[in-house]
Amino acid sequence: MTGSVSPRRADTRRNHERILAVAAESLSCSAELSFNAIAKQAEVGVGTVYRHFPTPESLILAVYQREVDHLVNVVPRLLAEHPPDEAFRIWTTDYLAHYMMSKRGLANALTVATRSRGQLPVSAYEAMVGAVTTLLKANADAGNIRDDLDPQTVLRGLAGLLYLSPDEDWRGQTAALTDLLWRGMRRD
DSSP states (O other), X not given: OTTOOOTTOHHHHHHHHHHHHHHHHHHTTOXXXXXXXXXXXXXXXXHHHHHHOSSHHHHHHHXXXXXXXXXXXXXXXXXXXXXXXXXXXXXXXXXXXXHHHXXXXXXXXXXXXHHHHOSOOHHHHHHHHHHHHHHHHHHHXXXXXXXXXXXXXXXXXXXXXXXXXXXXXXXXXXXXXXXXHHHHHBOO
């Protein structure tokens, strides 16, 4: 399996994570990847990068999966630490909007990677739908929103965050979009 890591080797896991972190940072600015530059920044040999990720496409898809996992895995913690409505807003602003706005290079790289390898992994989209489902269920259970909302529709509404610019008032624009969606989701 491309990008897999032997569970017995802690150094292998650390190298794998360093490569992904450096690649994610690189892709936040540009769709171009240089295995040599990534190896140098991750403080590993270029052969190590190729062993973990034999093609640029495999590295791009692994970075994408890592980022989606982060967005999904933070939801239970947010719900444990905040009321459901606040957890939804924090997730939307501090995680989803920030991710979408800062990952333009990744988005462009994914377009190229998926042209050569097919579609994005379905599991990533399903995981994002699952995260939204969890947030919506918590809010419906709390009586904040209707319980008949389709998580995919809400996620499509949040896709407007792709148009945010870090050079503008992205937090205010995220709050405005979230408020608009929230009004449509509220229980009347």
